[in-house]
Amino acid sequence: MGSGFRLIFDCILLLMLFGICQSSTVGVCYGRNADDLPTADKVVQLIQLHNIKNVRIYDSNIQILKAFANTGIELMIGISNLDLLPFAQFQSNADTWLKNSILPYYPATKITYITVGAEVTEAPNNVSALVVPAMQNVFTALRKAGLHRKIKVSSTHSLGILSRSFPPSAGAFNSSHAFFLRPMLEFLAEHQSPFMVDIYPYYAYRDSSSNVSLDYALFESSSEVIDPNTGWLYTNMFDAQIDAIYFALMALNFRTIKIMVTETGWPSKGSPKETAATPDNAQTYNTNLIRHVINDTGTPAKPGEEIDVYIFSLFNENRKPGLESERNWGLFFPDQTSVYNLDFTGRGSLDTTTGSNITSSNGTSWCIASPTASEDDLRKGLDWACSSGNVDCSAIQPSQPCFEPDSLASHASYAFNSYYQQNGATDIACRFGGAGIRTNKNPSYDNCLYMTLGSNKTAASNATVSPSRSSSSVEKVSVWIPGCLLMAFLPFL
Template identity: 85%
Template structure:
């Protein structure tokens, strides 16, 4: 996804030649080797100072014209990203409504999106909902970990996490304006791993939990309560911590990696919810209700035999514990066996039988450390 900055909105909205030149220099030399699927025209313009909003739709039209000239308008979509502040109300989700002060540019933009089958792009951060209103939003609800449900009184729909509720608020806001075919794309979401003294929830464990659960939720294609089974396109923010970014401490700590390319914490992008390695690699943490780990009393021979079976006849994908792969460290039989055991356990219904491994496997509750 390629972004056109807010500072470029004026020249892009005024002259088609500016957009044609930009496309020729910044897109065509790299396409299709770079799999560019979207061009975002402006970023969170309703949050930016000045009157940039009025420039968005004209610039979007010019970008579309430029793409049509080179025959890429059906392969590269044109849209613009928004913060959740574009809504005047988001709870309950069924009452989701766009801020009326943005109507002058939102309606023509939504018409553009519907006509060209482009997505509505939104940046969603349950972290902020919890941080700013901890008395009304539980941490578990923000982290996809809640065992209770929030009921939308208007629809009766049940919500177990803030992420789904915020997305559905967008869908209901779109439907309220009779835009029922536009899909929602989440262009930013994530959780900070470090914050100021007042940001107690900004920790590596919470960041890992949020993104792990997010990935599992998306890959399962479960959709949201209002859009069951609807596929979601999600972009995790962000790849790297931004060590020079101004603002409070959390602003610099949303990344999966430090600027020196070492990992803040690791993620299983397969969505299987298997063993996750924390950044310090001195312990192995488990996220979930129950997990199957290797017994510390098992012999090395028994553990190796159990690993061989799990990764062979047990059909467990053990590529992640191979040398140089994400879960290879710590390089111990106990750690590798725990990965293989839990993978098999989760894939086979998390039953007692699936955690036997000849007596070398033991079940562990959420939060256990090895």
């Protein structure tokens, strides 16, 4: 087996070198529209304390860039809408900006993205026509410096760039933006840059609560919304909005462009009419978002697809205009205390308890196959859990502790529960399109031990692999590496 495993590791190394296997990341937006924020060096310490690896800022402030030097934190920096005209007019302006504002601090400060303009279709002045020329000039400046492959150039957009977002399969861009949108998409496709979009289910719920349920917006829905064109089931609005962008891109034949969410989040406080803006809802949304993203769950249109997300925002910003919620999107108060608890690893559990939580007297719950689920749904859930869900299903193989009873429901229950426990034992982790159901009764039996939250002990620890194979047989080896599953078929030696 020595040469076989050598081949596996050689494949892994090649995949990593070429960047094929990547996992989703969760970053945070560092907005500074406030007069009471801590100094940049203290902000960086706070970010490091919470193990945040990706940060978006909205300009190229020198003090901010210096503060992030030698931290390893990846920065997305911005060129504002007010600066689009000079950047679009003359190449020399982009060259000078790069020389003075970026090169003195790079690569000590790890800059990975430059956003040229922000939500230009929402801007009071029509600056859309300036976006692509400015992007091209910034890219040319980077190419002159030899950085065009290390720093990606794009622009951010609101969901308002779509003329239709529901059902997701009918997603389409607003035709009034076509004059700049198509050239921009051609630029992104050519340079392998992401389409950046700001997604806020909060606003969809706030402005249309009669049509959108709060649970659906918070990743907590116990029912699905069905796309009538595809038959796909959506359990949260975030996925539906992402897929609407995917379909809009595909409608214009841009199938290779990745989507990056450059802003999303939930406010913790609002005006009297903004009843959903609470710390509990903000914690629920962002916690479920993080788990959804770092598990590379993907969306119904792109299952298993990694997607990078930036949570808005690091701090409450007291100078932002508008309703009360606009000043209360922060994860932290200006004194650096938490507005609510949030685990950026996605492994922690919510501090809040909802009526839907099912726990036993010792606080433990399990996830099993629903007795009303169809065989097709159980099979799909089982197959997904044992592959993309990263569940060790060896215990339900023949001659292993949980193989008997040899039934689809029994095997699915074991796999569903393993995924459920590995992902925080939340409602959404036991969804499986309605095929999973939570219980407070321990489903373990004989030597088949079901995992519990915080414990890695399962029946798999008792599982063994039979060594008796013919020399001509083929062994199927599953190797997990960050962000993907490499399936290697190796001759048994």
